[in-house]
Amino acid sequence: MAQSFAFELVSPEKLVLSEQAMQVVVPGTEGYFTVMANHAAVVAMIKPGVVEITLESGDEKRMLVRGGFADVSPDGLTLLTEYVSDLANFDLEELEQQIKNAGEDVSDAQTDEKREKAQLLLNQLEEAKAAINRSN
Amino acid sequence: MPSLKDLKNRISSVKATQKITKAMQMVAAAKLRRAQSAAEEARPYCERMAGVLSNISSAMDGREGVSPLIAGTGSDKVHLLVVATAERGLCGGFNSSIAKMAREKARELKAEGKEYKFFMVGKKGVDALKMEFSNQMVEKVDFREVKNIEFANAESVGSRILEMFDNGEFDVCTLFYSEFKNIMTQIPTAQQLIPAQAPEKTDDQGSDTFYEYEPDEEEILGELLPRNISVQVFRALLENGASEQGARMSAMDNATRNAGEMIDSLTLSYNRQRQAQITKELIEIISGAEAL
Numbered sequence: 034m035a036q037s038f039a040f041e042l043v044s045p046e047k048l049v050l051s052e053q054a055m056q057v058v059v060p061g062t063e064g065y066f067t068v069m070a071n072h073a074a075v076v077a078m079i080k081p082g083v084v085e086i087t088l089e090s091g092d093e094k095r096m097l098v099r100g101g102f103a104d105v106s107p108d109g110l111t112l113l114t115e116y117v118s119d120l121a122n123f124d125l126e127e128l129e130q131q132i133k134n135a136g137e138d139v140s141d142a143q144t145d146e147k148r149e150k151a152q153l154l155l156n157q158l159e160e161a162k163a164a165i166n167r168s169n
Numbered sequence: 170m171p172s173l174k175d176l177k178n179r180i181s182s183v184k185a186t187q188k189i190t191k192a193m194q195m196v197a198a199a200k201l202r203r204a205q206s207a208a209e210e211a212r213p214y215c216e217r218m219a220g221v222l223s224n225i226s227s228a229m230d231g232r233e234g235v236s237p238l239i240a241g242t243g244s245d246k247v248h249l250l251v252v253a254t255a256e257r258g259l260c261g262g263f264n265s266s267i268a269k270m271a272r273e274k275a276r277e278l279k280a281e282g283k284e285y286k287f288f289m290v291g292k293k294g295v296d297a298l299k300m301e302f303s304n305q306m307v308e309k310v311d312f313r314e315v316k317n318i319e320f321a322n323a324e325s326v327g328s329r330i331l332e333m334f335d336n337g338e339f340d341v342c343t344l345f346y347s348e349f350k351n352i353m354t355q356i357p358t359a360q361q362l363i364p365a366q367a368p369e370k371t372d373d374q375g376s377d378t379f380y381e382y383e384p385d386e387e388e389i390l391g392e393l394l395p396r397n398i399s400v401q402v403f404r405a406l407l408e409n410g411a412s413e414q415g416a417r418m419s420a421m422d423n424a425t426r427n428a429g430e431m432i433d434s435l436t437l438s439y440n441r442q443r444q445a446q447i448t449k450e451l452i453e454i455i456s457g458a459e460a461l
Contacts, residue, residue, distance in 0.1 A: 041213070041217070043213050043214045043217055044214065044320070045211055045214045045320040045323075045400060045403050046207075046210060046211065046319065046320060047210035047211070048210065048213045048214075061383060062383075062384065063383055073381060074379060074380045074381065075380065075381045075382070075383055076221060076225065076380055076381075076383070076389060077383040077389075078383070078384065078388070078389055078392055102389070102392075102393065104217065104221050111217050113214060113217055113218060113221070115320060115396075
C-alpha cells in the first residue's frame, strides 16, 4: 500500500483543505505534475487549472484554482492560491458569466494598463474553463 | 439647584444613552467574533507564504540582481506611509493611536529633510490627519461599502502600491495598522513593506533540504514578492478589523458603566430633593394648623 502525505490547500481567506492524501495532480506553469509521498522538494508556480486530489480514504476531490504556488517539502505539499472553488458544487454558468464580464472589460477598458489587466483575468478564466472541459 | 422635573429629564436622557451604548457594545461583540475568526483563518496562508519566501530568499542569498522589492531602490529619500484605520468612530483610542503613530513618523521624516506621502485606507485616518498633511495625501481608499474584507480588497490596495513603486514615486513603504492582541489591548504597529524586511529564517528545516524551482528562483520570487505585499495588507486589514471591534467593545462597555454611575447619582439627588420637598410641605401644613 502506498504511503500518504500531508496535503494543505490554503487561500488568504482560510485553510480550505488539510488532509492526508495519496496523490495530488498539480497544474504547474511548466506542465502538470503528480505529487506522491516522498516527492523531491520543489517550489513551483501553478497556472489556472484543476487540482485533482486522491485522499487517503480513496475519495477524490477536484478543485479549481486560479494561479498560485505549490510548495513540496519533506513534510508534505502545500498549495497557496488566491482563488479556489470546489468543482463538486461548481457552477459552470457562473464562470461563463465571469468570462463574459471580463470580455466586456477588455473591450471597455480606457487605458492600455486596464486592458492588460482585464485581458490577464480573461485568459485566466478561459484557461480554467478549458481545464474543466478537459477533465470532464 | 435643578428642579425635580429637570432631574427627571436628565435621568431619562442618560438612560436612553446607556441603552444605545449597551446595544453598540453587543453589536461590537458579535462582530468581533466574526472578525477574529477571519483573522485566524488568514493566518495559515501568511505563515506558509513567509515560509516559502524565506526558503527562496535564502536560496537567492548573495546573488546579483535581486528584486528592488527586497533590496530597495538604493535610496530612502521618499517615504510612503500607508495608514489603515477604521471607517467609523466611537471606538476609543483606536483610530487616534494609529494616526498619532503615523503623525510622529511623518514629523520625524520631515525633521530629517525627507519627503513623505500618505496613502490613506479608511475614512477616520483621513479626518485625523488632514489638518496637518492634506497636501501629502496622494491616495485615499475607503471600504465603507465593504462588509467583510476580502482578499480582493487588499489586492486592490496592494496593486496600487506596487504601481506607485514601479513609477518610482517612493523608495520606502511603511504600513501602519493596529495589531489585535486581545479585547483590551490593541497595539498600533508600523511595518515596513518595501524593501521587505527579511523574513526570519527557520533553522529547524529548509536549510539542509535541497529545493528545486520550477520555473527558476528569480521568476518565482518576481511573482511571490508582489503577492506578498497584498497578503501583508490583507493581514493588516483583518487585524485592524478585529482591533476596531475590540476597541469599540471596551469603549462602549466603559460608557455603559459610566452612564450607570451617572444614573445612580442623579437618582440619589432626585430622591433627596423629593424628600426635602415632602418635608417642607408637611412643615407648612403643620405650622398652618398650629396657627389656627
